[in-house]
Amino acid sequence: MIQKPHEDHIYIEALLKNDSRVLSKIYEKFSHKIVSYVRNNNGNSDDAQDIIQETLVTIYHQAKEKNFILTCPFDAYFYLLCKRRWLNELKKRGNNRVTILEDNTSITEEQEQQVEETEIFEQQHQLFESKFKELGAKCQELLKTTFKIKSMEKVAEILGVTYGYARKKKSQCMGKLTQLVKDSNEFHQLKAY
Amino acid sequence: MKDDSYILFDNYLNKELSASEIISFEEKRNSDADFKQEFEIYKALETSLASKFENEEAEKELKKTISKLGSKYIKPENSVKKKGKIISLFNYKNLMVAASIALLIGFFLFNNGDPVYSDFSNHKGLELIVRGDNNEASLKAQEAFNSKNYKEALQQLTILSETNTNDTEIELYKGICFLELNIYVEADVIFDAISSGNSAFVNTATWYKALSMLKQEQFEACKYVLKTIPESADEYKQAQKLLKKL
Numbered sequence A: 001m002i003q004k005p006h007e008d009h010i011y012i013e014a015l016l017k018n019d020s021r022v023l024s025k026i027y028e029k030f031s032h033k034i035v036s037y038v039r040n041n042n043g044n045s046d047d048a049q050d051i052i053q054e055t056l057v058t059i060y061h062q063a064k065e066k067n068f069i070l071t072c073p074f075d076a077y078f079y080l081l082c083k084r085r086w087l088n089e090l091k092k093r094g095n096n097r098v099t100i101l102e103d104n105t106s107i108t109e110e111q112e113q114q115v116e117e118t119e120i121f122e123q124q125h126q127l128f129e130s131k132f133k134e135l136g137a138k139c140q141e142l143l144k145t146t147f148k149i150k151s152m153e154k155v156a157e158i159l160g161v162t163y164g165y166a167r168k169k170k171s172q173c174m175g176k177l178t179q180l181v182k183d184s185n186e187f188h189q190l191k192a193y
Numbered sequence B: 001m002k003d004d005s006y007i008l009f010d011n012y013l014n015k016e017l018s019a020s021e022i023i024s025f026e027e028k029r030n031s032d033a034d035f036k037q038e039f040e041i042y043k044a045l046e047t048s049l050a051s052k053f054e055n056e057e058a059e060k061e062l063k064k065t066i067s068k069l070g071s072k073y074i075k076p077e078n079s080v081k082k083k084g085k086i087i088s089l090f091n092y093k094n095l096m097v098a099a100s101i102a103l104l105i106g107f108f109l110f111n112n113g114d115p116v117y118s119d120f121s122n123h124k125g126l127e128l129i130v131r132g133d134n135n136e137a138s139l140k141a142q143e144a145f146n147s148k149n150y151k152e153a154l155q156q157l158t159i160l161s162e163t164n165t166n167d168t169e170i171e172l173y174k175g176i177c178f179l180e181l182n183i184y185v186e187a188d189v190i191f192d193a194i195s196s197g198n199s200a201f202v203n204t205a206t207w208y209k210a211l212s213m214l215k216q217e218q219f220e221a222c223k224y225v226l227k228t229i230p231e232s233a234d235e236y237k238q239a240q241k242l243l244k245k246l
Helices: A010-019 A020-040 A045-066 A074-092 A107-136 A137-149 A154-158 A163-182 A186-190 B003-013 B019-031 B033-054 B056-074 B092-109 B134-145 B150-162 B168-180 B182-193 B202-215 B220-228 B236-245
Strands: none
Touching: A010 A020, A010 A045, A010 B134, A020 A045, A020 A074, A045 A074, A045 A107, A045 B033, A045 B056, A074 A163, A074 B092, A107 A137, A107 A163, A107 A186, A137 B033, A137 B182, A154 A163, A154 B003, A163 B003, A163 B033, B003 B019, B003 B033, B003 B182, B019 B033, B019 B092, B033 B056, B134 B150, B134 B168, B134 B220, B150 B168, B168 B182, B182 B202, B202 B220, B202 B236
């Protein structure tokens, strides 16, 4: 399916290109509403800043890895992502006494769908990150070197092993990682979507 | 699943199978649900890790931009502008400049001979932004760390890390304290976690991982870790210097 990008896709491109001129527009236009929401719900401006940053980095990851195309206005999409992230954060902090002030932003099905796509991407991303850290130090180093350098011939040279051995080790480490992901509870929750 | 399967996945993704091998691979994928699931995970991991490590530097740059914009456009509440709330602004650029100067000075002071940990362990001073209500712990931690009282610093940093669970800077300095106190297992766990993460401290943590190896006199492991520090890192020169001596 060919998706037609919304004109606000420029913000996604700005993230990919680290274009601070366009990125500053995100802050200028959209951050105010998010800061108000966080402040009205037991947070401060530092919290809001963190929430906005983390959300932008997540969108960046998704765009880099999955060629994410924004097909709806950025405003509602971004606001909803930040809002849900803040609610999660409050839950994590065990802040049960909080009464969440609901606001009347209406969202379309399409926006909801894009938000969910990003959230699922992030859950998967976090799962992979956390399982990677469970690998032994040697596997972590080997995989990191492999993906950074890309040429397995060079990797073998750096590690002082043969090409065949490096290849075998790499797929073994990837196999271990595959197992860790497959056996995790989070993976099965992801599948439930 | 056996290691052979993973080698097969790798060969398939690298397009190194012959036509007949591809056919039998795809047949197996269509008939064996478990094989298919593992292959899907393997493939997703491959894409995800490739993207992560290829874009590490770009991501760091983006984070810097975002962070600058954040401080420019999002002002703190007036009510929070109490005196002493912000102890010291973590100014990335200045710190880097200071660190480079410290590095340069370091170069001139090095002796020749076998490298030892103390030749390379010039820690950046600890300067924390206070975000919560833990002013006291932050101050104590900084004071203790900067006067090399690592036991006390570790205690205070541990208090801080309880309320700032994802603060990489606090974690990193905890690691340095462990390293100074020769509690290597804890130190290595922290440096490993940070160096495989996404923060601005990836290279610093890798460098400390190498220092930990050096202090434990695991010279080969130390060399290996040092070689993973990219040329773009601030720690690159130090790493090369140490490499030469090993």
